Amino acid sequence: MLTLEEAQERILAVITSAAAGLPGIEKVPLADALGRVVAADVLAPLDLPLFDNSAMDGYAVRAADVTGASPEKSAALRCVGRVAAGEMFAGEVGAGECVRLFTGSPLPRGADAVVMQEDTQTDPAQSATVRVLDVARPWENVRLRGEDVKRGALLLAAGERLTAGRIGLLAALGFAGITAVRRPVVGLLATGSELRESCAPLGPGEIYESNRALLAPLVRAAGAEARVYPLVPDTAEATRTALDRALAECDAVITSGGVSVGEFDFVKSAFEQLGGTLDLWKVAIKPGKPFVFGRLNGKCLFGLPGNPISGLVTFLLLVRPALLKMQGTRATSLAAHPGVLAEPLVNRGDRRHFMRVKVDEEGRVHLAGMQASHALGALAAANALVEVPLRTTLPAGSAVRVLRWEI
Ligand code: AMP
Numbered sequence: 001m002l003t004l005e006e007a008q009e010r011i012l013a014v015i016t017s018a019a020a021g022l023p024g025i026e027k028v029p030l031a032d033a034l035g036r037v038v039a040a041d042v043l044a045p046l047d048l049p050l051f052d053n054s055a056m057d058g059y060a061v062r063a064a065d066v067t068g069a070s071p072e073k074s075a076a077l078r079c080v081g082r083v084a085a086g087e088m089f090a091g092e093v094g095a096g097e098c099v100r101l102f103t104g105s106p107l108p109r110g111a112d113a114v115v116m117q118e119d120t121q122t123d124p125a126q127s128a129t130v131r132v133l134d135v136a137r138p139w140e141n142v143r144l145r146g147e148d149v150k151r152g153a154l155l156l157a158a159g160e161r162l163t164a165g166r167i168g169l170l171a172a173l174g175f176a177g178i179t180a181v182r183r184p185v186v187g188l189l190a191t192g193s194e195l196r197e198s199c200a201p202l203g204p205g206e207i208y209e210s211n212r213a214l215l216a217p218l219v220r221a222a223g224a225e226a227r228v229y230p231l232v233p234d235t236a237e238a239t240r241t242a243l244d245r246a247l248a249e250c251d252a253v254i255t256s257g258g259v260s261v262g263e264f265d266f267v268k269s270a271f272e273q274l275g276g277t278l279d280l281w282k283v284a285i286k287p288g289k290p291f292v293f294g295r296l297n298g299k300c301l302f303g304l305p306g307n308p309i310s311g312l313v314t315f316l317l318l319v320r321p322a323l324l325k326m327q328g329t330r331a332t333s334l335a336a337h338p339g340v341l342a343e344p345l346v347n348r349g350d351r352r353h354f355m356r357v358k359v360d361e362e363g364r365v366h367l368a369g370m371q372a373s374h375a376l377g378a379l380a381a382a383n384a385l386v387e388v389p390l391r392t393t394l395p396a397g398s399a400v401r402v403l404r405w406e407i
């Protein structure tokens, strides 16, 4: 049986090569770009700010003219103009002069500081005179051209994901959209003759199918498009037909169920009959041991065990990194956050156990209910995984790495 790291390496190694089709690129308007991955480095076409401008409502001055100014000994300046945001001052500020400015007004030539309005006094009887009550250091209250972003600077490296802040920056630099990696299309198949669609009447021994609903949002959160396929009964032929169609229509296919050793487990054999190569089967983790990975014509098959928690854990540890790598994302693992156990975590088994936990706002880690691989009630209370090594008890108070998948 492979270790988790061996399995991860094998999968990711395939995805760098031409053996697994990378999804290509497309133009995306900024309004739709949240979460998208940029396909190429993005450089700043402009400086930000684009020109020296005022950070305050006030007056553009020459700092040398207000040296030593104070409420007792104000400096009198002649106001020679007014510049609203969006306007330019045609002239130049000379010695003893000032110009009325507002936040965002371009700094007139000749001025090297802005005195804020609160540090000045005006007299309606002498409307051209402004009394400055405080000193100004050179460039005080001036937002300098290029101080935030320099033209030509690297804004985003290929493989980085767009956040709201990054979208705002691109908009400020005049971008209407970006060249993004196309979202990989991921087919979701659920195998099992006992499975029924939600709302359908249940016969004896039948259950509602839940893995496609559980996995689709995780696929989307990993930047891919989830395409949900009809249920697949446990026959060799139905499994082959369903796999064949999904592999033709998608960049990658995730199946659930049918990868164990029972006589109703057809995923592996159906995939091989279609000409697929199985790169691995069985990973030494709990839950999720019978996970399968294979390739056919540059498409990947991820065969997840049917138990919902096993499917979730193998998706997070083995499929999500692959989906991210297909998009050129550099960091592919779940982010590990520090946490402290509020109660002991016990693994008596001989496989590494990825236990479902609830992390609170202080980083205290609580066990999220029963740890069986079918226990969706407990899963719904969890927001993270903690790995507990084989035959190990981690006592309360232990520092652990928490792998979060839900906020
Ligand atoms: P399997 O991996 O096919 O042997 O399934 C293992 C267990 O998970 C069985 O109890 C199945 O009924 C259950 N199961 C399999 N697929 C699903 C699914 N898509 N939704 C809910 N439960 C499932």
Ligand code: MG
Pocket: 191, 192, 193, 234, 257, 258, 264, 306
């Ligand atoms: Mg089954």
